[in-house]
Amino acid sequence: MDREYRVAIMGATGAVGATMMLLLQERNFPISSLKLLSSHRSAGNVLEFGEEPIVVEELTHQSFEDIDLVLASAGGSVSKEFLPTAVEKGCLVIDNTSAFRMDPDVPLVIPEVNMQAALRHKGLIANPNCSTIQMLVALKPIYDKVGLKRIVVSTYQSVSGKGGSAVDELIGQTISALEGQEIKLDNFPHQMAFNVAFDWPFLDSGDNEEEIKMINETHKILDDDSIGVSATTVRVPVLYAHSESINIETEDKITVDQARQILSEAPGIVLNDDPSKQKYPLAVDAAGTDHVYVGRIREDKSVENGLNLWVVADNLRKGAALNTIQIAEMLNQSQV
Amino acid sequence: MDREYRVAIMGATGAVGATMMLLLQERNFPISSLKLLSSHRSAGNVLEFGEEPIVVEELTHQSFEDIDLVLASAGGSVSKEFLPTAVEKGCLVIDNTSAFRMDPDVPLVIPEVNMQAALRHKGLIANPNCSTIQMLVALKPIYDKVGLKRIVVSTYQSVSGKGGSAVDELIGQTISALEGQEIKLDNFPHQMAFNVAFDWPFLDSGDNEEEIKMINETHKILDDDSIGVSATTVRVPVLYAHSESINIETEDKITVDQARQILSEAPGIVLNDDPSKQKYPLAVDAAGTDHVYVGRIREDKSVENGLNLWVVADNLRKGAALNTIQIAEMLNQSQV
Numbered sequence: 001m002d003r004e005y006r007v008a009i010m011g012a013t014g015a016v017g018a019t020m021m022l023l024l025q026e027r028n029f030p031i032s033s034l035k036l037l038s039s040h041r042s043a044g045n046v047l048e049f050g051e052e053p054i055v056v057e058e059l060t061h062q063s064f065e066d067i068d069l070v071l072a073s074a075g076g077s078v079s080k081e082f083l084p085t086a087v088e089k090g091c092l093v094i095d096n097t098s099a100f101r102m103d104p105d106v107p108l109v110i111p112e113v114n115m116q117a118a119l120r121h122k123g124l125i126a127n128p129n130c131s132t133i134q135m136l137v138a139l140k141p142i143y144d145k146v147g148l149k150r151i152v153v154s155t156y157q158s159v160s161g162k163g164g165s166a167v168d169e170l171i172g173q174t175i176s177a178l179e180g181q182e183i184k185l186d187n188f189p190h191q192m193a194f195n196v197a198f199d200w201p202f203l204d205s206g207d208n209e210e211e212i213k214m215i216n217e218t219h220k221i222l223d224d225d226s227i228g229v230s231a232t233t234v235r236v237p238v239l240y241a242h243s244e245s246i247n248i249e250t251e252d253k254i255t256v257d258q259a260r261q262i263l264s265e266a267p268g269i270v271l272n273d274d275p276s277k278q279k280y281p282l283a284v285d286a287a288g289t290d291h292v293y294v295g296r297i298r299e300d301k302s303v304e305n306g307l308n309l310w311v312v313a314d315n316l317r318k319g320a321a322l323n324t325i326q327i328a329e330m331l332n333q334s335q336v
Numbered sequence: 337m338d339r340e341y342r343v344a345i346m347g348a349t350g351a352v353g354a355t356m357m358l359l360l361q362e363r364n365f366p367i368s369s370l371k372l373l374s375s376h377r378s379a380g381n382v383l384e385f386g387e388e389p390i391v392v393e394e395l396t397h398q399s400f401e402d403i404d405l406v407l408a409s410a411g412g413s414v415s416k417e418f419l420p421t422a423v424e425k426g427c428l429v430i431d432n433t434s435a436f437r438m439d440p441d442v443p444l445v446i447p448e449v450n451m452q453a454a455l456r457h458k459g460l461i462a463n464p465n466c467s468t469i470q471m472l473v474a475l476k477p478i479y480d481k482v483g484l485k486r487i488v489v490s491t492y493q494s495v496s497g498k499g500g501s502a503v504d505e506l507i508g509q510t511i512s513a514l515e516g517q518e519i520k521l522d523n524f525p526h527q528m529a530f531n532v533a534f535d536w537p538f539l540d541s542g543d544n545e546e547e548i549k550m551i552n553e554t555h556k557i558l559d560d561d562s563i564g565v566s567a568t569t570v571r572v573p574v575l576y577a578h579s580e581s582i583n584i585e586t587e588d589k590i591t592v593d594q595a596r597q598i599l600s601e602a603p604g605i606v607l608n609d610d611p612s613k614q615k616y617p618l619a620v621d622a623a624g625t626d627h628v629y630v631g632r633i634r635e636d637k638s639v640e641n642g643l644n645l646w647v648v649a650d651n652l653r654k655g656a657a658l659n660t661i662q663i664a665e666m667l668n669q670s671q672v
Contacts, residue, residue, distance in 0.1 A: 150638055154490035154581035156532045156570065174510060189614040196492045196572060196579045196619050198632070202611035206592065206634035215638075228638030232581040232646070234492065236532060237573050243532045245490035245568040245581075256542065275538035278525040283532050296534070298542035302486050302551075302564030310568070 003332060004032035008067045008091075010082065011074030012036035012056055013045060015164040016096055019321035020071050025050050029325060030332070037063055038074070064089040071324050072096060087123035092331070094125045094324045098209075101126040101217060108220050111326045112268040113140045117221075118327055119334060125327055130319025131155050131210065131233060132217040135244055137292040137318070138311040141266040142259060143222060147251030149305070150228035153214065156236045156243040157199075158283060161315050162187050167239055174237070188235075197235050208233065240287035242315045250305045259297050259307060268292050268318070281312035289314060290322055339668060340368035344403045344427075346418065347410030348372035348392055349381060351500040352432055355657035356407055361386050365661060366668070373399055374410070400425040407660050408432060423459035428667070430461045430660045434545075437462040437553060444556050447662045448604040449476045453557075454663055455670060461663055466655025467491050467546065467569060468553040471580055473628040473654070474647040477602040478595060479558060483587030485641070486564035489550065492572045492579040493535075494619060497651050498523050503575055510573070524571075533571050544569065576623035578651045586641045595633050595643060604628050604654070617648035626653055 007024070011017045017036075024031060034049055036056045043058035057063065059078070064070065064086040070093040072079050072086075079099035086093050100106040107117040108126045113136050118125050128136075135153060142148065159166040166187040173183050173193035183191045190197040199210045214231035236243075254262075264271040272281050273295040281293030292313040300306030313319060343360070347353045353372075360367060370385055372392045379394035393399065395414070400406065400422040406429040408415050408422075415435035422429050436442040443453040444462045449472050454461050464472075471489060478484065495502040502523040509519050509529035519527045526533040535546045550567035590598075600607040608617050609631040617629030628649045636642030649655055 152488045152583045152636075152638070154568075156492070156572065171514065175514065178507065178511065190618055191620050194573065194575050194620065196574060198611070198616060200611070200614065206611060206632060208611070230583055230636040230638040230642060230644060232490075232583075232632075232644055234579075234581065236492065237530065238532060239530050243570075245570065247488045247566055247568075275534070275536070275542060275544070278536065280534060282526055284527050284530065296542060296568075300488075300566040302488070302566040306566060308566060308568055 004030045005069040006033045006035075006067050007031050007069045007071065008035040008037055008063060010037045010059060010070060010072040010078065012047060013038045013042040014073060015160055015167070015316055016073040016320045018164070019316045020073065020325065021047065021049055023317070023321050023325050027325065027329070029329065035063070035067060061085045064091050067091050069328055070094070071328070073320065083124060091123070092328070093123060094127060094327050096127040096320050096324050098129065098213065100124055101128065101213075102220065108217060109327050110136055110221060110323060111330050112137050112266070114221050114223070115330050118331060127320065127324045127327065128217045128221060129210065129213040130161055130315040131157065131242060131244065132214050132221070133319050133323050134242060134292045134311050134313035135214070135246060136218060136221055137268045137313075138246070138263065138294050138309060139248065140222070141262045142248070142250060142254060145262055146254045148227045149249040149251050151218070152230045152247040154232045154245045155234055156238065156245070156283070157233060158238040158240050158242055158315055159192055159235060160240045161242065161319070170237055170239065192235065192237055194237060199233055199235060238283045240314060240316065241283035241312055242319060243281070243283050244311045246309045246311055247300060248307050248309070249303055250307065253305050254307065256297050256299055256307070263294050263297070269294055271295065273297055281310055283312055286312045286314050288317075290317055292318055340366045341405040342369045342371075342403050343367050343405045343407065344371040344373055344399060346373045346395055346406060346408040346414065348383060349374045349378040350409060351496055351503070351652055352409040352656045354500070355652045356409065356661065357383065357385055359653070359657050359661050363661065363665070365665065371399070371403060397421045400427050403427050405664055406430070407664070409656065409660075419460060427459070428664070429459060430463060430663050432463040432656050432660050434465065434549065436460060437464065437549070438556065444553060445663050446472055446557060446659060447666050448473050448602070450557050450559070451666050454667060463656065463660045463663065464553045464557060465546065465549040466497055466651040467493065467578060467580065468550050468557070469655050469659055470578060470628045470647050470649035471550070471582060472554060472557055473604045474582070474599065474630050474645060475584065476558070477598045478584070478586060478590060481598055482590045484563045485585040485587050487554070488566045488583040489568070490581045491567070491569045492574065492581070492619070493569060494574040494576050494578055494651055495528055495571060496576050497578070497655070506573055506575065528571065528573055530573060535569055535571060574619045576650060576652065577619035577648055578655060579617070579619050580647045582645045582647055583636060584643050584645070585639055586643065589641050590643065592633050592635055592643070599630050599633070605630055607631065609633055617646055619648055622648045622650050624653070625650055626658055628654055
């Protein structure tokens, strides 16, 4: 990595932005300068990058003049408004929002799964939804070996996927619930403390957007619309890391031992699968780490070639900031 | 209900036992006397039944002399040891433990689903697992109409299913987590506060016992081994009420509207399905109530005749104590 990048982070004051800054340092990403961008409201705040204080600047269409790489995580509408300008100015843009994910001209990339798609970028690369990323990191090695006919996934998603204020809200609600005080709602339409609820908005089909994302993004990333996907995405009172109960039907038979073997050698995955010793992936263990953890691999005898898996990863890291930065790293290594 | 029963509760000091006492009062169950039985350790405690204080007695093989109806919830090994004696003494026994559920001579009964099986009892009737009960109350009307080919269920179970001390443990762990103190483990092998984990023990197949119960009990209750069942049972940091993400393939086509219509008229079910208004079943709403709540009924296009449902019920009530007492009530009405 000889080249150094002039990097801008859009949405620097958010939970994913903060994780991006942390990871750029942790991974010694080759930065020559770092610009932190936010809305008018948050501009002027001072954030620390390592020991260096950086004043957050207001995002404008002039923000990209002296920038090589834009990492965007400021919401879909902000991406839609500003990223075309960044691309026009010659920046490489990696967008963590859903704004351009289904655009046929925009590669949707998980480095372990479809890095070759990133090489065809036209300035803009989209980062998939957090729930999709960890699911496909776990399923791609199986898909390559025996094919995938159908996926039925139910998620157990942490509140941090809704931002830092959602984390504060769950903590505040939990204290209120324990003290018998009124539960205040801000980010969520329903109590999240000691409860289970759904993301919104909902579509006419009854699915919420997160569920549709898991279906459409799976088809796009694997470049295979033939895979049946049913998703139920659920928010649970966990602060960090998403867990997923995944049931699959493969095209050809794969045994539990074969699946374990393949996954134990696959990139980005840590196999943790010894339930007799109470060893399986846990959200509290995955939080703050970079891997996708897979366990509880079991044969599902209710269908031909059925398999169950339990997949856990840090939604702010592998599900968002880390995957974004990994794309940039891989492109840098490819000298694109 | 002319007849009055001399009732004994085994496991009176437990969470299910306490709920049984509450429900016997709430429902004006025809009781002429109530005996509360427990282990040696808890005997001598005084519990209130309405305004009446009752001293808890130690369970022995002589406990059943003057009893008509035994409601048992003191653990499987206790049921195995003592219930044959109770049956021998002529008691009608309804057992909430798993001890006799798969015994071919013992009916496994959900009143809304297979009450006719209870009529063939030989003194002992088993109450199904909490997760199975709420799932089958919701699915039976659909099964009757269009058949069931396969069920894939992932659960979001509250800690109260592991007893009152598990509720205290989640509360204690939550306080410790919020205060940055060490998390102490007692009922659970892993942290439950702000985390997601599994029940145990695990079998060689990798399934845990709860998952196998959902499969086997479904086959027995519906008297149909042809239904494929895949279960992943998960414990979440919720105090009361279980939620379930249920994906089904029916034999014949049923539309979402037809399913809603059928379920809205079915016994024991409250349909709560208007996600555009954020209306769907919630654990915190179901806690302390008697119904099985169904919502988020959606077509699953990943398979022929696919349907998704979200099913929530109070695990201590409909999942345990209420179902037990409903069996007794129905038998009383049948004058058996």
